[in-house]
Amino acid sequence: MTFVADHAETIRVLLVDDQELFRRGLRMVLEADPGLEVEEAQDGLSAVAQATASPPDVVLLDVRMPGMNGPEAAGAIKEAAPSARIVMLTASDEESDLLDSIRNGASGYLLKDSSVDQVSDAVRRVASGQSLISPQVATRLLEEFRVLATRDEPEPRGTKLSDRELEVLRLVALGHNNKEIGRALFISENTVKNHVRNILEKLQLRSRVEAATYAVRERLLDLP
CATH class of the missing domain: 1.10.10.10 (Winged helix-like DNA-binding domain superfamily/Winged helix DNA-binding domain)
Structure with a gap:
């Protein structure tokens, strides 16, 4: 079931990924939702600049990017725009990437094989003040820490x-x-x-x- 936000205001999303095809495709899908307004950034540095100039409500941020990586960008964005909520959207399920992201202010962590509905729900949940971690990543963490x-x-x-x-x-x-x-x-x-x-x-x-x-x-x- 799709999460329904507590308000009808448009949620401003900044989508950050160095893979243009993925970025453009996800933007098209997300913008089919009239409640989401999506902008793009191709790397961490440009994301920080855009968030500083015009703070978004939610940032969808890749972990592995050239130059400034996702966790580093998350920390810089939180300093420049403290109200912005950050969701890492990545192919990496490595524990170190998750922990670095959390330390730098991420409110959520999703894998790129998540469905479009899951991504939309994540945006709305963190915009309303919730935090989340995908079941796939939670399972990975449990496996990593069994020892x-x-x-x-x-x-x-x-x-x-x-x-x-x-x-x-x-x-x-x-x-x-x-x-x-x-x-x-x-x-x-x-x-x-x-x-x-x-x-x-x-x-x-x-x-x-x-x-x-x-x-x-x-x-x-x-x-x-």
Whole structure:
């Protein structure tokens, strides 16, 4: 089901990718949605310049680009236009790229094999203040960090969380949105939002993307 934004205002999107064919094709598809207004940039440097001159609502940003890469551009864009929300849209599912992107202010991370509906939903979700991580990337993170399950470490900060908060955090780390988490746990979407807010406050994190990454790093999940 396609996410419906809370407002009818046009969302200004800056699409940044050095592959012109991909960039132009995605722009054509996104602009079929009357609620999205799309501009383009061919690399990180030009994206920073455009975002500085005219801050977009959402930036769709590739990770691997010549010159200034995606995470570097994300950091510069957030400095120049703090209100801009950034979604990495990339072919890379490498953990290092994900973590660099999050550290530099990305609110979402999608792979380029995502459907057009998923990309449109991502734009609307981050524009409304949500953060996201695609299920494919969440699965990759879980696979990368399985080895940590046997590592001897001090008690993690996750012990501050209630049992219900740990359940919510696990589903967040698996890439589920609030509505899906609510259905899985038989609670309302507003209750899920409250749990996520409490989790972020207790763990001193800024977004659910950071929470998902933290969860797998600190062995807060029951990995099979």
